[in-house]
Amino acid sequence: MPTVWGQLRRTLIDVSTNAGSASSDLLVVGGGAIGLAIAWEAARNGRSVRICDPDPGHGASWVAAGMLAPINEAHFGEDDRLPVALAALNSWKSFAAEVTQATGQPIGLREEGSIVVAYDTDDRVATDRMRLFHASLGLTATELTIAECRKLEPWLSPDIAGGTLVEGDLSVNNRALVEALLRANELCGVEFDRRHVSAIQLDTTGARARGVIFDDGDHANADVVVLAAGTWSALVQGLPAQVVPPVHPRKGQILRLRATAEQPQPLTRSLIALVQGSNVYLVPRSNGELVIGATQEDRGFHTSVTAGGIWELLRDARLVIPAIGEMEIGEMAAGLRPATPDNAAIVGRTEIDGLLIATGHGRNGILFTPLTAQIINDLIEGRAPIAQA
Ligand SMILES: Cc1cc2nc3c(=O)[nH]c(=O)nc-3n(C[C@H](O)[C@H](O)[C@H](O)COP(=O)(O)OP(=O)(O)OC[C@H]3O[C@@H](n4cnc5c(N)ncnc54)[C@H](O)[C@@H]3O)c2cc1C
Structure with missing residues (x-):
């Protein structure tokens, strides 16, 4: 097997x-x-x-x-x-450099880390529990007050309940x-x-x-x-x-927003948010794109984009970064993760x-x-x- x-x-x-x-x-x-x-x-x-x-x-x-x-x-x-996942992360910087050196094409590797945000106090209980679990595994994740979160990411809503900084995370285009x-x-x-x-x-x-x-x-x-x-x-x-x-398909719906002259890119690092029990993440690109994802649905090989799926992503993302309401929609899409x-x-x-x-x-x-x-x-x-x- x-x-x-x-x-x-x-x-x-x-x-x-x-x-x-x-x-x-x-x-x-x-x-x-x-x-x-x-x-x-x-x-x-x-x-x-x-x-x-x-x-x-x-x-x-x-x-x-x-x-x-x-x-x-x-x-x-x-x-x-976790050790394999951390080994995967550790392999990224040299891999990205080699791909770009071989092709002359940058791949948008970003090293600002990520911030995990809890929207309300119940969400905060869950994210605090996760941070303690991560600490028990020897992982470094720093607790942030609301003010500290907003100092790092000024477009965050003042209504959030707190956050965690994960400095080692990366993202790639x-x-x-x-x-x-x-x-x-x-x-x-x-x-x-x-x-x-x-x-x-x-x-x-x-x-x-x-x-x-x-x-x-x-x-x-x-x-x-x-x-x-x-x-x-x-x-x-x-x-x-x-x-x-x-393997079976696990559908994910995802959005790509674009910064405009009126609304610049609102994030400098990836944002992972728990909003009234549901997960949403926002990943900024240096070209002004903001990727918001993603649903997790077991619906066979269908890749339809649904009003409900997109609404949930926008609803939760807008609660933590209200300014996304002023960004342009670039793309709505769905893909199939190879799940086991x-x-x-x-x-x-x-x-x-x-x-x-x-x-x-x-x-x-x-x-x-x-x-x-x-x-x-x-x-x-x-x-x-x-x-x-
Ligand atoms: C919405 C969404 C968000 C995600 N976000 C992240 C993320 O932030 N970070 C992360 O690490 N991962 C993320 N993933 C997961 C990640 O995209 C997948 O795990 C990864 O792309 C799988 O790569 P793959 O090459 O195995 O599959 P795929 O990229 O799906 O490639 C499979 C290829 O096989 C080809 N193919 C199919 N059938 C045949 C056949 N019979 N013969 C020959 N070729 C065939 C297809 O044409 C396709 O090109 C996300 C996935 C989704 C859907």
Whole structure:
């Protein structure tokens, strides 16, 4: 069966001992942030690489907000995942620098940290409890009074109940990221095959991944195949039943507002708010865009944008930053996170020889992009693993 983060160590050990066979050409099925980063890393390692995806870069990775905030993602009962999440965060600065150096394209990495705000006193009880939990894990998050919050972010409503500063959090412009990764892959000679998904069938003849067979009879062979088709990973044709990953779509609706001459960008850092029990986040970009997200809905593969979903986001965001009411709406969109039953990503080797998998990153796929690329390439190359969960 595929491996989850919690079982990563065992998987990495398994693969290192068999890594001799995992060499030469690589085929990546799915060119979202995860697949693109895996492909680029392999190409930089001297591998010849092909990506099969009808529309690379335009799945969940295009819709996302680009928050890189593992501390706020550390929930009660999931603290065993924190070291991997922090390793993911730590890999970001050098990764961003390398992507920009390779392409000349900045990807909007921001290092101002994030501020967590409680709207009312009940919300404050919940955020205080979370801060104490984080402190018990050795994480640094600083309690802020209302005045301190507003000193850092003057557009915050005076009605908030308090906040927390998380200095290590980052954010990235995920659209600039996928555009730069597409370019980086092209510059390294990675080939793209944009045939429709219905034309793509995995070839696992003899219980070994051999590549992909297309509906016109073409065959793309590879020594190693990586399945990285996000929430569609379970639907790829030809996938043997025993390795179908337990991923399902978790819809997220999201808004992009634009600063105007009358209303400048109201935030300098990411804002995560708990508003009468519901979560909303606002991520500023230096180009004046403010990303507000996101709903979490289990509704199959539908990506409709609904009045109710957008209203809830605007309602909560406006309670904490009233000035957003004066900004222009740039875009309303919905994307599908690759969710798993236990919220853990599925990264590693499968029972099919030569078939690796990298999916199920849920709400944190942008955060995990560099680390996942590194781990998968460690598996391919038989190197000592970068991450030991
Ligand atoms: C609203 C929203 C907000 C989010 N915000 C954040 C955030 O702030 N921070 C964060 O870290 N994460 C965030 N995420 C999660 C993150 O976007 C995902 O976890 C991540 O993008 C998953 O990347 P991926 O490459 O696995 O999938 P995707 O980006 O979805 O890419 C999958 C690719 O597979 C292709 N494909 C599908 N079927 C096939 C097939 N049969 N053959 C070949 N190719 C195929 C698709 O065309 C697509 O390009 C957010 C997600 C959403 C929806």
